[in-house]
Amino acid sequence: MDSPVTDDEARTRLLDAAEALFYADGIQAVGMDRIRAESGVALKRLYRIFPAKEALVTAYLERRDQRWMAGLREAVAGAPEPVTAVFDWLATWFAEPGFRGCAFQNAYGELGAGPAGVLDVVHRHKAELRDLLAGLVGPDGPPGLADQLLILVEGATAVASLDPGPAPAHRAAEAARTLRGHP
Incomplete structure (x- = not known):
């Protein structure tokens, strides 16, 4: 039984x-x-x-954030070029079957400024991603580079949501290398 x-x-x-x-x-x-x-x-x-549905949506996004950020942290930990590792990880994600873009961008696109609990999770996720990128750049990195990398990550994700596959991540990685002064 x-x-x-x-x-x-x-x-x-x-x-x-x-x-x-x-x-x-x-x-x-x-x-x-x-x-x-x-x-x-x-x-x-x-x-x-x-x-309420808001509680379920919030819990779904919180769980997705934990898993997504853990996967990204694991990918960059100990990588010889951690910034490049971010875009390699994205390229793999973009090529997964069923890839449909960023769940947080999608949620915000659907729900906009409401419900507050959902919006809070979206903002925390993006802040956590920006903080991770800032940690990879380090305190001696060029000013503003973490914000520029965040724009590259978010932009590549948006482009890949329309045309899934690794190419947007590879193009964003090239731009990141240019921003960092590496060929």
Whole structure:
């Protein structure tokens, strides 16, 4: 006999379903009933765990941020050229099946300035990415370089969302090398 699903397991199933559906189809296009059906979690339990769609969207983005940033940190850790490693990692991500751009850019594009919890996660993610890039540049790097690299990362991601594949990351890496004064 199967043991009952715990709230932690139900939460994971809900977040897995939400991530797949929100990323593929968009936040506004996916209703809670569809998430319930995909996850196999009863609607009453879904709303007990996530009382509103905003709470589910926020949790989905927070989890995605943790995983995405951990993957990027791992890719640059110990790399001989950490800035180049950022763009190599992006190139791999851009070529993944089902790539649909940045979940944070997508969420902001759909929801704009509301709901506050979602917007807060989007801003924190971008600030964390900028801080990681600033750490790679270091205190002796050219002033403003971390902000310029952030624009290259974000721009390459936006271009790749329209035409998936590694080419936008490679072009952004060339621009990053130019900004850093490396051929």
